Amino acid sequence: MTITSTHKMESNTMNNARTLEKEWKIPREMVAFVAKCPRLLPGESEDSYRKLFVMMVDEIEPQTASEYLVTADIAGLFWDIGRYRAWKDVILSLHRRNALETALRITNHYQNAMVGEAPAFIATERKEAEEWRADPAKREILRKRLADYGYDEEALNAGALLEALVPLATIDRFLASARGQLKAMLKEVYVRREFIERARNALDERVEALQKGAQQKQIAAPN
Numbered sequence: 001m002t003i004t005s006t007h008k009m010e011s012n013t014m015n016n017a018r019t020l021e022k023e024w025k026i027p028r029e030m031v032a033f034v035a036k037c038p039r040l041l042p043g044e045s046e047d048s049y050r051k052l053f054v055m056m057v058d059e060i061e062p063q064t065a066s067e068y069l070v071t072a073d074i075a076g077l078f079w080d081i082g083r084y085r086a087w088k089d090v091i092l093s094l095h096r097r098n099a100l101e102t103a104l105r106i107t108n109h110y111q112n113a114m115v116g117e118a119p120a121f122i123a124t125e126r127k128e129a130e131e132w133r134a135d136p137a138k139r140e141i142l143r144k145r146l147a148d149y150g151y152d153e154e155a156l157n158a159g160a161l162l163e164a165l166v167p168l169a170t171i172d173r174f175l176a177s178a179r180g181q182l183k184a185m186l187k188e189v190y191v192r193r194e195f196i197e198r199a200r201n202a203l204d205e206r207v208e209a210l211q212k213g214a215q216q217k218q219i220a221a222p223n
Contacts, residue, residue: 025057034072084175099159103151104128
């Protein structure tokens, strides 16, 4: 019974390897090393990552084990870059809400000739921010109030950018690092291939020269 179970497990493993080999376009011996996704976050899918990896395989056309490993790293870096770019948009959107609440608080203080951040005003600004999102009629009233104090859409966007400068700068550093690694890896692959191609051409030329030399000696040799 145990032998049958073990045989089935081995058979399933081999079938799975064949499936991954076909889906990921990689040699079977490399499946265990490169045919796997990074840890996925909510909203991400293994199928999307696999498609990205296959596109990299089609473009780079890896020939050796090391090139397949580098291709896997390159796909992972492109995946990270996609995440970072999406997160930048989300960060700006989140901070735009904060910028809106700040503008509503400031204009509410001006309108009521008060300063400071009393709890009542903080609660009011949050209530107004929610009304801005949910009530079109109220949004127009609040938009006019903001406009009276110089807060148009561009001013709110600029406020969101200022509030998000620190996290955005962090994301930009991640992006710069990932792009730098990508550039270095791609350069390594193509420079190595160029060197191999030059070496192969030089060897072919040397072999051809030796063959010609041998043929000339045979022709010049006395009968």
